[in-house]
Amino acid sequence: MVAQILFLVFTLAAIALFTVNFRKIIRNIRLGKAVDRNDQPQKRLITMIKVAFGQSKMVVRPIPAFLHFFVYVGFVIINIEVLEIMIDGLFGTHRIFHGLGGLYDFLIGSFEILALTVWLSCVIFFIRRNILKLKRFRGTEMTAWPKSDANYILITEVLLMSAFLLMNAADAKLQTLGVDHYITAGSFPISQYLQALLPSSENALIMLERGCWWFHILGILAFLNYLPYSKHFHILFAFPNTYFSNLEPKGEFTNMASVTNEVKAMLDPSFVPAETEPGKFGAKDVTDLSWVNLMNAYTCTECGRCTSVCPANITGKLLSPRKIMMDTRDRITEVGKNIDKHGAEHQDGKSLLDDYITREEIWACTSCNACVQACPVNIDPLQIIMELRRFAVMEESQAAASINAMMGNIENNQAPWKYSPADRFNWAEGK
Amino acid sequence: MEFKVPTMAELMAAGEEPEILFWVGCAGSYDERAQKITRDICKILHHVGMKYAVLGTEESCTGDPAKRAGNEFLFQMQAMTNIEVLNAYNIKKIVTGCPHCFNTIKNEYPGLGGTYEVIHHTQLIQDLINDGKLKAEGGESFKGKKITYHDPCYLGRGNGIYEAPRKALEVLDAQLVEMKRCKSNGLCCGAGGAQMFKEPEKGNKDINIERIEEALETNPQVIAAGCPFCMTMLSDGIKLKDKEKEVKVLDIAEITARANGL
Numbered sequence: 001m002v003a004q005i006l007f008l009v010f011t012l013a014a015i016a017l018f019t020v021n022f023r024k025i026i027r028n029i030r031l032g033k034a035v036d037r038n039d040q041p042q043k044r045l046i047t048m049i050k051v052a053f054g055q056s057k058m059v060v061r062p063i064p065a066f067l068h069f070f071v072y073v074g075f076v077i078i079n080i081e082v083l084e085i086m087i088d089g090l091f092g093t094h095r096i097f098h099g100l101g102g103l104y105d106f107l108i109g110s111f112e113i114l115a116l117t118v119w120l121s122c123v124i125f126f127i128r129r130n131i132l133k134l135k136r137f138r139g140t141e142m143t144a145w146p147k148s149d150a151n152y153i154l155i156t157e158v159l160l161m162s163a164f165l166l167m168n169a170a171d172a173k174l175q176t177l178g179v180d181h182y183i184t185a186g187s188f189p190i191s192q193y194l195q196a197l198l199p200s201s202e203n204a205l206i207m208l209e210r211g212c213w214w215f216h217i218l219g220i221l222a223f224l225n226y227l228p229y230s231k232h233f234h235i236l237f238a239f240p241n242t243y244f245s246n247l248e249p250k251g252e253f254t255n256m257a258s259v260t261n262e263v264k265a266m267l268d269p270s271f272v273p274a275e276t277e278p279g280k281f282g283a284k285d286v287t288d289l290s291w292v293n294l295m296n297a298y299t300c301t302e303c304g305r306c307t308s309v310c311p312a313n314i315t316g317k318l319l320s321p322r323k324i325m326m327d328t329r330d331r332i333t334e335v336g337k338n339i340d341k342h343g344a345e346h347q348d349g350k351s352l353l354d355d356y357i358t359r360e361e362i363w364a365c366t367s368c369n370a371c372v373q374a375c376p377v378n379i380d381p382l383q384i385i386m387e388l389r390r391f392a393v394m395e396e397s398q399a400a401a402s403i404n405a406m407m408g409n410i411e412n413n414q415a416p417w418k419y420s421p422a423d424r425f426n427w428a429e430g431k
Numbered sequence: 432m433e434f435k436v437p438t439m440a441e442l443m444a445a446g447e448e449p450e451i452l453f454w455v456g457c458a459g460s461y462d463e464r465a466q467k468i469t470r471d472i473c474k475i476l477h478h479v480g481m482k483y484a485v486l487g488t489e490e491s492c493t494g495d496p497a498k499r500a501g502n503e504f505l506f507q508m509q510a511m512t513n514i515e516v517l518n519a520y521n522i523k524k525i526v527t528g529c530p531h532c533f534n535t536i537k538n539e540y541p542g543l544g545g546t547y548e549v550i551h552h553t554q555l556i557q558d559l560i561n562d563g564k565l566k567a568e569g570g571e572s573f574k575g576k577k578i579t580y581h582d583p584c585y586l587g588r589g590n591g592i593y594e595a596p597r598k599a600l601e602v603l604d605a606q607l608v609e610m611k612r613c614k615s616n617g618l619c620c621g622a623g624g625a626q627m628f629k630e631p632e633k634g635n636k637d638i639n640i641e642r643i644e645e646a647l648e649t650n651p652q653v654i655a656a657g658c659p660f661c662m663t664m665l666s667d668g669i670k671l672k673d674k675e676k677e678v679k680v681l682d683i684a685e686i687t688a689r690a691n692g693l
Binding site for chain 2: 060248249250251252253255256259260262263264266267281282309311312314315316317318319360363364365366367368369370372373386389390391392393394399400402403405406407410411414415416417419421422423424425426427428429430431
């Protein structure tokens with residue numbers, strides 16, 4: 001009975017804490033500017049099914065795609081087991097679903113095989129990061145915390161899977177010993193090989209089985225509450241992020257409606273613009289970005305596929321699209337904390353541009369869309385870079401002299417170079 | 432040129448409408464190397480007997496480099512002025528000689544009141560080949576020559592056009608070789624996003640060098656391009672690598688014109 005009450009308390013506390021933190025993230029995302037991404041629901045759904053569920057953009061790199069697929073499928077399917085653990089925990093039952101008979105054996109057997117593949121994949125991922133030290137996992141933005149974050153996730157998953165398999169091994173051994181409460185149920189294609197390592201005393205086995213059971217479920221609850229602080233949040237946000245992703249051609253940049261009004265008024269003095277809220281042009285801070293940009297930042301799992309294909313980064317420039325996303329998340333988290341501590345009106349005098357992302361970074365971008373194409377969950381770092389440029393150019397008139405010259409030429413000569421408009425058709429006279 | 436390039440103003444005065452407007456673009460109008468490509472596109476249009484026209488001096492920058500640099504004001508000023516001209520001429524279909532003009536007019540003009548059917552010149556060439564109006568005969572033979580095609584970002588990733596330029600090369604019976612990074616994974620030439628008009632940021636290499644090295648790995652005789660900016664970047668790369676004699680950088684339009692003896 002005590003165990004059941006404890007279980008209930010832990011579960012409720014974990015869910016409550018997660019809800020609080022999750023709602024804070026939703027609030028932070030809502031600090032972003034409005035943008036309508038509710039059009040074409042069918043196309044959006046298909047995109048989500050293909051890209052998030054089907055992981056269609058992962059296959060570009062077959063080895064991590066293969067390993068990640070195991071972890072993903074394992075994670076989703078083994079969670080059916082969590083349902084049983086929940087019921088057993090609350091009602092003091094043991095393997096409540098054993099009544100399913102042959103199907104139960106099949107399920108437990110499948111979970112074990114999946115647990116092993118998850119275990120192996122995570123170990124290989126860990127080796128890739130820490131021993132092989134793949135280039136994709138290095139870079140200036142991969143400081144102590146992002147590196148530790150990745151390792152914590154992998155270690156936790158390895159431990160959870162180990163506990164699951166050890167629990168089954170102890171359970172199966174108790175079943176063969178005919179111990180009360182341990183009804184004969186399940187099949188153990190993997191954990192049967194662990195049985196030989198286990199103690200033979202009944203009490204020790206029960207302690208081990210219970211210990212692993214508690215470790216497994218408390219581990220999952222703790223992991224759930226780690227998500228809001230971690231890059232691992234992508235397991236939840238990959239779905240809405242792909243659903244609300246940009247469906248237009250990647251080359252198309254949004255036309256700013258606020259500018260359209262002013263330009264129309266300039267070209268036609270009789271034009272009366274519709275009421276629009278005054279705001280700044282482009283983005284200086286995260287709250288000037290759209291909510292989709294901010295959701296993108298929370299979705300990023302820092303895999304670095306964007307940075308590894310960025311022409312600027314490849315050639316040694318400071319720009320790294322992954323850093324753009326990580327900076328955006330760090331800054332919106334900071335803004336959120338400020339609101340919690342000091343209220344919504346608090347200004348800390350910092351901003352995304354300059355305090356997090358430098359001018360040198362945003363001006364190194366070729367707008368080639370390689371980062372957008374590479375992201376397995378349809379994150380768009382380019383849009384953030386463009387919004388920062390818009391602020392720099394339109395609000396501050398801060399751009400390289402050569403860029404200003406180019407713009408001056410367009411204004412005066414209708415071409416980015418200093419040629420006379422009268423000579424524009426001279427090409428037809430050549431051979 | 433052996434024939435006169437018709438302008439919209441002339442057609443309108445004669446009470447005629449073209450089948451297609453050829454949007455030349457700033458590079459195609461002023462850059463010496465790109466002017467050659469512009470003339471070759473005209474030669475192709477003339478050769479197949481398509482009724483076309485250009486805007487001539489009435490054409491103006493689409494505003495693309497201003498927009499990518501962050502100057503939305505200047506972009507929209509340019510766009511609205513251009514749309515006014517295009518709509519006044521009742522333009523329905525446009526072919527561009529530049530992927531940047533193509534992307535801007537196709538995707539960013541409709542929201543400002545300018546909706547047209549827009550194609551890139553490699554798509555036009557593909558259509559003409561498909562319709563049997565254009566072949567690869569009567570000119571220089573590219574048979575068996577090693578050609579590698581560099582995807583311009585605003586044609587490829589930007590608009591998903593990967594096949595048209597390759598189809599235009601396939602009729603040559605040449606040996607098409609792909610670079611390691613091609614199609615949706617293609618590497619930028621380094622000129623996009625207004626980089627064409629500024630010095631690159633500090634780094635350890637120029638992007639066009641990275642790209643040209645990759646292109647040279649395929650041992651090509653021809654590097655095919657479809658964008659005047661890529662053309663500049665790749666040609667500069669070839670010069671720096673001192674490979675001008677062995678490797679030619681040619682636009683798909685130039686290759687098509689040469690293959691047809693135009």
